[in-house]
Amino acid sequence: MIALSLAEIAEILDGELRPAGADSAQTVVRGPVDTDSREMTPGAIFVAKPGEVTDGHLFVDAAVAAGAVLAIVERPVETEVSQIVVADAVQALADLARAVVARVRAAGRLRIVGITGSNGKTTTKNFLARILADEGETVAPIRSYNNEVGAPLTMLRVTERTRYLVCEFGAAGQGGIAHLAGLVEPDAAVVLMVGLAHAGGFGSIESTARAKSELLQVARPGGTAVLNIDDPRVWAMRAVAEDRGLAVVGFGQGEGAVVRAEDVVVTASGTSCTVVHADERFPLQLQVLGAHHIGNALAAIAAAGVLGVPASVAAARLETVEIAERWRMQPMGNERVRIINDAYNASPDSMAAALRTLAQITGPGERTVAVLGAMTELGEYAGEEHDRIGLLAVRLNIRRIVVVGPEARRLYLAVVGEGSWDSEAVHLPDQDAAFEYLRGELRDGDRVLVKSSNSVGLRHLGDRLGELFS
Template identity: 40%
Template sequence: MIPLRAAEIAAIVGGRLHHVDPATTVTGPAEFDSRKVAPGGLFLALPGARVDGHEFAPAAAAAGAALVLAAREVDAPCCVVEPTGRPEGNSDAYAHDPDGSGAAVLAALGALARDLVDRLTPAGLTVVGVTGSAGKTSTKDMLATILGGAGPTVAPAGSFNNEIGHPYTVLRADAGTRFLVAEMSARGVGHIAHLARIAPPRIGAVLNVGTAHLGEFGSRETIAAAKGELVEALPAAAAGGVAVLNADDPLVAGMAGRTAARVLTFSAAGDPAADLRATGVVLDELARASFTLHDGRGGAHPVRLRVHGAHQVANALAAAAVAIAAGIDPAAAAAALSGHAAASAHRMDVRTRADGVTVINDSYNANPDSMRAGIAALARTAAARDGAAAVAVLGEMGELGEAAVAEHRALGEALAEAGVDALVAVGDSPAVRALAEAAAGAGITSVSAGDRPAAVRAAARILRPGDAVLVKASYADGLWRVAEGLLDEGLQDEGA
């Protein structure tokens, strides 16, 4: 964040100052957790499901916050914005916000972020947007690695990709920032358009259109309509706009007609018509891909990824395409991809215990597409070892609506097709029961576990030295605790 006087902030967000000198300058970052406030920072008094940030304003001020952005007067230096009703963007963000105070602070936060982008863009800031049903975070992390080698880069931590995390990340940028990478999620039509208004991107990448959030959208075509809002928000080609599209996904490739930006395509399948493509893809024993990246300029560059799963090839190509569009040399982009290590927690985090059991912790989130990618990585890892079993510890894929039971049943069948030997199904919802029943019906050893501790015990009984296990579910299930428990099981086996 750039230094701003309290009076400037009030003017930007349409608020009024209370208990503060208008000349007071905010010099630190914005925070919505009072425990993380830095001296000179801006505290965001956002209401939550359990606590209201307004109650923590005095503590934030005592910790050094120069100003509190609030929807009512508090006993601290503050800029007060009036409640405005429901927030723009994700309408589910403040279901617990009956008085609109959260929406007011959120709108003010977005206005402040937009003002910052408007100030920094003429000075050389490039904003990049990334969206897709799967792979957004991995691609965002790869981009941060590549672009970070060319100049100061800001990218969201983890999956800060909604109407709160997006402007919060934007405000991390300052006068020295050259690249701002924005991961953009949607739970409905209009959400990505809203995020793009907060930080207008010059380059936008659409990775894929899958079935994540099918319950909210209703169809893949509606998901495509929402994801395509990113390319619609890009400037025209003459103004430097570039849309990076997946040539292997017809719904994404079809977005070319929705943008005035220059279109740059990529193909993990090696389509020679794509601008960037991969050939010679080979997976090692831990499902890490090596391939040749063809840059569309006649160059061919070797890439050896350190992240796991064949699906990472498409993510790497998308990141390379965005980087090249941003002016990065293709050879430098390929070299950076080869040096990139996983940066976000609980996403294809692969660790091998002392007894040789490999634990694939991909538990941060799940949808049908990412589940199949994780299962493929599991099967590959087990197949590379003589006699090793592939064990899947899976919970529920959320937000699938009426398709939930059918999608989980199909997932159980997919386990058998991939050669998975055993399933531990975590939970007791109709969808998880359908998963377990389908897997058992396909000949897979299937065990049901009611909670996370039971899942650890069940998997520990199945696993033998040298086996591979995938732990994956939607975020709400918190199955990273199972992955941690299985790693601890290995330590206990050693007598630690």
């Protein structure tokens, strides 16, 4: 974080400053900000956020022992460091993030990119951060820090030297993206796709589209909207962008895209295409598996172009990215048994894309194996979407379908109903049972996809299988 006095922070947060020890209102702090006492380092600022399971106020002492020099709290606590008492710790995070980013932006060259979409946010964020890192100091979220806590924590990592801030915005309901993105008003607003991920929180895909369009409504006037021309709901958002005074850049495989892909090829060693930009045509060879990641790459190239990075330069940098993120199409195992651990998240769109990738990368004499868990947060769509994925798995001729957990039973029934039975499909109660089954079932030449929503936890099963066949 940038250097601020205790008095300045208290004023920004409309909080009550309680100095301790040798501190005064003029004492300056500039350490990192976090809500996790385990992440504290010398000079850090600890935000004691109440949670559903525990309360951050219980960990102030642990934070101080680890090096924290300031605690932001909702009630006074007994501690040896200064504290600022605020009405709402989460709101305090947002207020501090807004103020810090505004100061850095006013003082220097800071450019900000915001990314949203039902799928692909984290991969696109990582792609773009890789491109921009060679241009100057770049701050981007760790993992999927895209909610009301994670997004401000990312923003608070900017310093006077930061040139680029890449933000990822998710939301559990209407108004969430507008609130988070409104803290920084991105110069470039990237919308990837509108799908059924988290549909249970929005009620319908139309409501999801309205939520994603909030990013454009709070983007910096005079900035740029980077929109997926292949998704009709996203491309329709150009009207929102124009109302905001944004230029529009389309990406995708459709005609009219400013950054376009042709000749997409998916193999076990990666994904390739030809990128077309203006009068240029150049190859892109991603190490990351899956045709769906071409769209994420095009979005990153287009966003980087808004910031002045030539498309061919951006593409060359993307070719150095080995994996999108841990547990996202992550290759594991060995040449005999290859594991693709893609179980950090799952929606109907990402599940279908992963299954298609599995089918595409499996050659003659090799066997496809899909280990599938439930897709969560789909609300009323859950049943029919699990049915659809089960049907797709059979129609893609996936040779072994292993369904894990009671929440995914509907998927298994759809597989059986489509004609896959005997040893072709099994339903197992939990990860341990699945691991024991797969340990005896997998053989040389198997190509194995592990896919589920994060809360189901099959990523850990994928890790175990990767280690078993390493």
